Amino acid sequence: MTEKSLWPRIEPLLAHVERPSRYINGEYGAVHKAHSEDNLNVGLCYPASYELGQSNQALHILYDQVNQLEGITAQRTFLPGEDLSALLRDYEIPLFTLEEYTAVKDLDVLGVTLPYELIFPAVLEVLDLSGLPLRSADRTEDMPLVIVGGPASYNPEPIAPFVDAVFLGEADGGALSDILTTLRDIKTAAPSRQSRLEALAQIPGVYVPALYDAGAQKDPIVRRASKDFHSANFAPSCLLVPYAEPIHDRLTVEVRRGCTRGCRFCQAGITYRPVRERSADMIVAAAVSGIERTGFDEVSLTSLSTTDYSLIEEVLQRLKRRFAGTGVSVSIPSLRVDNFSVDLARILADKGTGSSKKSSLTFAPEAGSQRLRDVINKGVEEQQLLDTVAYAFQNGWHRIKLYFMIGLPTETDEDVAAIGELVARVSQIARESAEPSKRGGIQISVSVSTFVPKAHTPFQWEEQLLPEETLRRQKILQESIPRKGIKLSWHDAEGSFVEGLVARGGREIAPLIEEVWKSSQGKIAYVDNFDFSYWQAAADNLDINLENLINTKLDQAVLLPWNHLQTGVSTDWLREEAVAALTGQFTPDCATDACSNCDACDSLEVDIRLASDLIAEEED
Amino acid sequence: MNPTLFRLRIAYAKQGRGRFLAHLEVQRALTRMVRRSGLPYAVSQGFNPQMRLATGPALSVAVSGAREYCDLTLTTYVKPVDALRQLREAESSFLPVLDVGYVSTKEPSLNAAIIAQELCVTIEDAPVTMTQEALKAGLAALRARDTLEVEHKGKTKVFDSATHVPKDTTVVTKGSTVQMTLMLRISNQGSLRPDVLLSHLWQAANLPDLTKRHIGEGSIRLDRTALFCEDASKDAEEGALRLPL
Numbered sequence: 001m002t003e004k005s006l007w008p009r010i011e012p013l014l015a016h017v018e019r020p021s022r023y024i025n026g027e028y029g030a031v032h033k034a035h036s037e038d039n040l041n042v043g044l045c046y047p048a049s050y051e052l053g054q055s056n057q058a059l060h061i062l063y064d065q066v067n068q069l070e071g072i073t074a075q076r077t078f079l080p081g082e083d084l085s086a087l088l089r090d091y092e093i094p095l096f097t098l099e100e101y102t103a104v105k106d107l108d109v110l111g112v113t114l115p116y117e118l119i120f121p122a123v124l125e126v127l128d129l130s131g132l133p134l135r136s137a138d139r140t141e142d143m144p145l146v147i148v149g150g151p152a153s154y155n156p157e158p159i160a161p162f163v164d165a166v167f168l169g170e171a172d173g174g175a176l177s178d179i180l181t182t183l184r185d186i187k188t189a190a191p192s193r194q195s196r197l198e199a200l201a202q203i204p205g206v207y208v209p210a211l212y213d214a215g216a217q218k219d220p221i222v223r224r225a226s227k228d229f230h231s232a233n234f235a236p237s238c239l240l241v242p243y244a245e246p247i248h249d250r251l252t253v254e255v256r257r258g259c260t261r262g263c264r265f266c267q268a269g270i271t272y273r274p275v276r277e278r279s280a281d282m283i284v285a286a287a288v289s290g291i292e293r294t295g296f297d298e299v300s301l302t303s304l305s306t307t308d309y310s311l312i313e314e315v316l317q318r319l320k321r322r323f324a325g326t327g328v329s330v331s332i333p334s335l336r337v338d339n340f341s342v343d344l345a346r347i348l349a350d351k352g353t354g355s356s357k358k359s360s361l362t363f364a365p366e367a368g369s370q371r372l373r374d375v376i377n378k379g380v381e382e383q384q385l386l387d388t389v390a391y392a393f394q395n396g397w398h399r400i401k402l403y404f405m406i407g408l409p410t411e412t413d414e415d416v417a418a419i420g421e422l423v424a425r426v427s428q429i430a431r432e433s434a435e436p437s438k439r440g441g442i443q444i445s446v447s448v449s450t451f452v453p454k455a456h457t458p459f460q461w462e463e464q465l466l467p468e469e470t471l472r473r474q475k476i477l478q479e480s481i482p483r484k485g486i487k488l489s490w491h492d493a494e495g496s497f498v499e500g501l502v503a504r505g506g507r508e509i510a511p512l513i514e515e516v517w518k519s520s521q522g523k524i525a526y527v528d529n530f531d532f533s534y535w536q537a538a539a540d541n542l543d544i545n546l547e548n549l550i551n552t553k554l555d556q557a558v559l560l561p562w563n564h565l566q567t568g569v570s571t572d573w574l575r576e577e578a579v580a581a582l583t584g585q586f587t588p589d590c591a592t593d594a595c596s597n598c599d600a601c602d603s604l605e606v607d608i609r610l611a612s613d614l615i616a617e618e619e620d
Numbered sequence: 621m622n623p624t625l626f627r628l629r630i631a632y633a634k635q636g637r638g639r640f641l642a643h644l645e646v647q648r649a650l651t652r653m654v655r656r657s658g659l660p661y662a663v664s665q666g667f668n669p670q671m672r673l674a675t676g677p678a679l680s681v682a683v684s685g686a687r688e689y690c691d692l693t694l695t696t697y698v699k700p701v702d703a704l705r706q707l708r709e710a711e712s713s714f715l716p717v718l719d720v721g722y723v724s725t726k727e728p729s730l731n732a733a734i735i736a737q738e739l740c741v742t743i744e745d746a747p748v749t750m751t752q753e754a755l756k757a758g759l760a761a762l763r764a765r766d767t768l769e770v771e772h773k774g775k776t777k778v779f780d781s782a783t784h785v786p787k788d789t790t791v792v793t794k795g796s797t798v799q800m801t802l803m804l805r806i807s808n809q810g811s812l813r814p815d816v817l818l819s820h821l822w823q824a825a826n827l828p829d830l831t832k833r834h835i836g837e838g839s840i841r842l843d844r845t846a847l848f849c850e851d852a853s854k855d856a857e858e859g860a861l862r863l864p865l
Contacts, residue, residue, distance in 0.1 A: 012835050014640055015682050021645050024637040028652070028712040087835070241652055241712070243638075243645045295652030295710070297671075326655075327663040327671055 005101040009093050017083045021244040022050035025076075025098035029240040029294065031063070032099055033073040040072045040184035043097055043110040043144065046079075047122040048524075053078040054240075055248035057302060058113055058150060061172050063240070072180050075099040075107070079122055085129060085522050095129040104130035107144040109183060112163075114152035117502040118495070120159045121534075122524060123148070124517040127162065134514060136164050136210060141193055145200070147179070154223075154271055155455040155562040158502050158509035160209040165200050168207060168565060170257070170272075173226025178203050207565060222566045222603065229257050229276040230609045241294050250331070251296040253286045254278070255315070256303035262377045262587045262596070263366070264577055265408065267454040268304055270569050273600035275591040277611040280311045284318050291328055298329045306332040307341045308591070310612035316347045337363045337380045339391045346395060360399035360443070361392050367408060368418030374584030375410055377577075382422065386429050393433035399443040402426065406473045407451035407465040407496075409581065416473050419448070420480025427482060445487045448477060450496035454503050455562045456569065458577030463553040464500040467493040494532040501550045506561035508549070515541050570599040625662055626694040627727075628703060629865045631687050631719040638714020639684035639843075647675055649715055650690055656710035659703060662693040676730035676847060676864070677737070677806050680815075683842040687718060689730055689864050721865050736861055737806045738846040739814055743830060745838030746798040750827055752791035755800060758825025759785060770816050777810065784812040796838075801845070814842060 014020035033039065044062055046053025053059060059076070066074035075097035080088065088095065094103040104110060104126075112123055124134050127146070133139050136146070148156065149167035156166040169175065182199050191199070201208040201217045205224035211217040242249070258275040259268065287299045299319070303309060312332075319330045330348055335341040345361055365380050367373045373380055392400060404419050423446055430442050450470050453462045465473070470493035481488050502509055515538035523531075539546045554560065556575065573596070580587060587596050591608055601607055634646060641649070651671045654661050663669040672693035679685050698706075700720050707717040727733065743750065762768065768779045783805060790801045805811060818840075819831045830840055848861035856862075 011637075012839060015839070016835060019642070020640040020681065021642060024640050024714075026637055026713050028649075028656075091835070241649075243641055243649055243712075243714075245645070245648070249648075291655070292658070293656065295655035297651070297655070325663065327669045328655075 004103070004106065006093060006096045006103060007101040009091065010096065010101065013084060013087045013091070013093075016087065018081055019244055022078070023080070023084065023098070024243070025101075027240050027242050030099060031067045031074065033067060034100075036073075038071070040109065040180060040187055041075065041102070041107045042066055042072060042180060043075050043077050043104050043107045045077045045104075045110060045112045045126055046115070047112055047119055047126050048079050048115075049081065050078045050242075050244055051246050053113075054242050054244075055246040056113060056115065057252050057254065058171075060240070060252065061254075062111065062176065065172055065176055066180065069177060069180055069184075071184050073099070075102065077104055077110075077126075079126060079524055080129070082523055085125075085524070088129060089522070094131040095126065105132055105143060108187065109180070110144045110146045112146065112148045113150040114148050114156075114159070115150055117152050117158075117499050118530060119152070120502060120513045121517040121520065123159060124162060124514060125520075125522070125524060128517075134517075135161050137161070139164075139193070143193075145183070145193075145196060147200075147206075151268065151271070152503075154267065154565060154567065155503060155505075156207070156209075156565075157507050157561045158505045158513055160507060161510045162513075164197060164208065164210070166207040166209070168205050168221055168567075169224035170226045170229075171224075173224065173228060175203070175205050175224045179206065212564065220564050220566050223271065223568055225273070225568070225600075225604045225606045226257070226276070227606050230278055230611075230614065239290065239293050241296065248300070249296075250298035250300050251287070251290045251294055252300050252302050253283055253290065254303060255283050255301045255306060255312075256309045258591075259304035259308065260590045260596075261305065261308070261379065262577075262589060264375070264377050264458040264581050265405070265451060265454070267457050270456050271567050272304060273567075273569060273598065273604075274606055274608045275308075276606070276609045277309060277311075277614075279611050279614050280315050280318070283315050284322070287319055287330070288322050291323070297327055298331060300331045300333060302333060305334065305336070307334070307336045307344060310610045311615075312344060313347070316344060320347060334364070335362055337365060337385050337388050339388055342388060342392045342395060342397075345392075345397075360401050360445070361397055362401040362403070363388065364403035365422065366403065366405050367411075367415065368404065368420070368422045369415045371584060372408055372411060372415045372418075374586065375581045376408055377581070377587055379586060379589075382425075385422075386425060389426050390429050390433040393430045393442075396438075398430075398434055398438050398441045399445075400426075400430070401445040401447065404446065404448045405451050406448055406477060406490075407470060409451075409459055409462045411451075411473075413473070413476055416476045417480040419446075419477055420482065423486060424482045427485060442485055443487065444485060445489070446481060448474075448488070448490040450491050450493065452496050452500040452503055455560070456567045456574070458574045458581060460504070460560070460574065461554040461556050461578065464497070464504070464550060465493075466547055466550075466552070467497045470496065492530060492532070494535075495530045497546070497550070498530075498532065498535050501546060504551045504554065504561070505549075511542060512538055512544070512549070515539075566603075568600040568604040570603075573598045624695065625725060626697050627723050627725045628659075628692045628694055628698075628700075629721055629723045629730075630690050630692060630707065630717060631865050632690070632711075632715050632717050634679055634685040634688055634715060636684075636714050639682055641714065642681050643675070643678035646679070646688075646715065647673070649712055650675065653707065653710045653712060653715070653717075654692055657703075657706040658710075659692070659698060659706055660694050660696040662695050674729055674731075676734055677811075679844060680813075680842075683814075683844060685844045687846055687863075688844070689734075689847065691723070691730055693725075719865060723865075730864065733849040734806060734847050734864060735850050736848040737804050737844055738848075739802045739804055740843045740845050741800045741802065741814075741818065742841040742843070743798045743800070743838070744840075745796050746793075747828060750798050750825075751793075752789075754825045754827065755789055755791055755821070758821045758827075759787070759789060761824040762820055763787070768812065768817075768820060770812070779810075779812045785817065806847075 145164045147165045207221040256277045258272040519537040520534045662672045675690040762785045792799045851860040851862040
């Protein structure tokens with residue numbers, strides 16, 4: 001710790017707050033490069049609790065990569081609990097970084113991850129706790145540049161006035177280094193804020209709203225994708241072992257990036273194109289050495305769709321052998337609707353991997369009727385789901401979770417009721433397939449979210465339900481679902497409404513975000529537990545009607561708020577997909593089937609790489 | 621009992637900023653250290669196999685421990701000097717490993733064997749009336765009562781004073797800081813919590829209620845300096861204590 005350390009002022013507060021271990025740093029594997037005026041000091045912020053933030057894989061990757069850059073330090077910072085936030089304000093202590101306990105306002109760069117739209121007010125809480133003015137225009141020369149990125153930054157307009165720059169895409173394929181070394185190299189010359197922003201605007205993938213508004217940044221900003229994701233110099237992303245228990249307390253090994261199954265509502269399915277896979281050898285080596293070096297008892301193989309990884313069975317079998325008898329388990333986050341996925345779950349559940357408990361299996365049919373599944377390009381037949389459920393229950397599982405959505409484009413009341421009918425058939429098959437002695441323990445959980453149209457997807461112009469209509473459809477749903485043995489849960493209608501308000505909003509949403517932060521008065525319930533009352537209070541204070549503010553349905557001819565930001569997927573292709581949706585026309589997965597001409601590979605200059613093809617290449 | 625298993629007792633400290641760790645966090649950190657060390661640890665049987673590692677009596681959040689213990693079951697004998705080296709290479713900064721040694725697998729568990737703890741209480745900016753005499757008189761007054769009643773989560777627990785209140789204390793005063801060392805009984809049938817004893821003591825010694833001090837009024841720090849087992853060896857005196865390792 002340096003002399004600028006705030007620790008002596010923070011320490012006396014810690015006996016008065018919950019779970020103080022979140023604030024003590026010193027975790028095994030944390031990197032302590034000295035905060036010095038000669039270095040470029042970079043804060044990495046996840047604007048929620050330590051427990052949520054330290055679970056975030058992007059943070060792990062960035063932490064590792066920033067620290068590998070010469071003359072650049074990475075220091076983590078999270079949103080403190082409400083209790084510590086209040087004490088920091090009472091004692092006028094600014095928000096600090098964990099590694100060095102330096103004030104966030106003394107950093108050169110504050111990088112903030114935006115995992116989802118509803119977290120935007122929390123970014124303002126971070127800025128305010130740090131003692132930084134909320135609006136970029138009000139920040140002065142010696143203050144850090146606030147750069148945001150991550151899944152919710154593809155329409156950053158609602159938060160644009162508060163940030164200095166937005167990075168679009170994957171930072172780990174060279175972009176992070178481009179941004180930070182540029183700022184490091186000019187730091188000694190003490191350039192003005194303006195010239196630092198101008199330097200940033202030159203870097204592909206970086207959007208500087210103030211310069212764009214002034215006409216100084218003109219070209220559309222194109223997302224960047226990592227070209228070397230599959231390459232051999234990959235190591236486990238982060239070897240930091242938290243003391244305080246994160247939500248996901250395990251080693252993560254990213255096996256695959258991108259998913260091109262082509263669900264038309266899915267933003268990640270667009271913004272991580274094309275599919276790239278790491279080799280089986282690389283993944284096994286990363287998992288084994290990662291466990292040896294961290295001591296975790298679980299490794300999760302992550303991706304948007306891990307069961308689609310082309311050599312998944314081989315990787316699981318090899319890891320199972322390596323971890324036999326060690327109490328170390330392997331997990332995968334989601335399953336496809338097919339028997340193969342159940343077989344994989346069986347490998348994971350087998351004795352010897354550690355987790356022999358048959359926990360629940362999760363499937364996402366998304367819609368109840370075949371017609372609607374065709375509209376969203378889900379590519380799952382009802383018989384396939386029923387066969388998979390039968391297979392799972394015959395093989396000893398007795399708990400499954402099913403994910404559905406309501407409010408999808410073209411949805412009718414019959415489609416909503418079809419969810420209940422499908423669940424009833426699933427329930428019946430489950431009962432018939434399970435051993436008679438296990439029938440009493442059958443649990444089927446049904447989780448239903450409300451469709452929120454997202455920017456850059458084929459459904460970006462589609463209609464968003466207002467809360468009243470969502471509630472009406474939820475009622476139809478509730479009546480259609482059999483009561484016996486089914487646990488039904490759904491997303492809060494107002495939460496989805498507000499998510500949609502921000503997801504497709506423009507700059508006009510910014511004052512609302514600011515007002516929501518104000519009305520919450522340091523309560524961070526907009527992060528961990530959504531609370532609509534702050535949004536309603538904010539709307540009342542601004543004297544606006546939220547229902548008038550929302551873009552319910554966008555005209556294809558009208559300029560979208562995110563028109564200047566590009567994912568590499570052409571808008572023409574999105575339009576074609578929107579038309580294909582109406583006729584239920586299927587678009588296959590380009591990772592394994594024909595190219596669908598979305599243009600991502602060409603415009604980003606990145607190719608599809610499958611692990612199975614890597615082997616074929618080696619053999620040639 | 622499996623004759624091929626070995627029980628390695630590990631002495632470690634909970635120190636520095638690590639005193640803010642909760643007991644579960646310490647346990648998790650220890651199992652991770654063991655896995656990193658590469659020692660041949662045993663795992664439990666059953667549906668959810670876990671490393672066989674048992675810790676001693678829990679320390680509260682914000683209380684440090686100078687010498688804490690855990691027992692690790694090994695499937696192969698490893699020379700203590702090698703085990704110590706391997707653990708030290710894998711330790712985390714707030715939980716350094718001090719020493720290791722084998723104990724018989726037949727001995728009772730740490731939680732059953734440990735019966736006493738030595739606590740050091742450091743009071744910054746102590747009131748001038750906090751003297752050795754006042755504190756000793758306070759302890760005597762508490763012992764003179766038959767019982768101490770303690771409210772915990774809506775239930776009243778009754779502790780026998782003669783057993784639970786220490787007979788004596790050593791007090792060192794440096795400027796405005798008072799340091800008091802106490803020996804307390806500890807048992808898995810229920811022990812009097814140190815903070816509860818102290819709040820009774822302030823009252824009995826006519827001192828202001830220091831447990832309700834505000835931030836900035838000077839801190840009270842608790843450090844556990846030692847843990848003891850009963851010395852059951854043949855030539856030991858009745859009630860004699862020994863270190864667990």
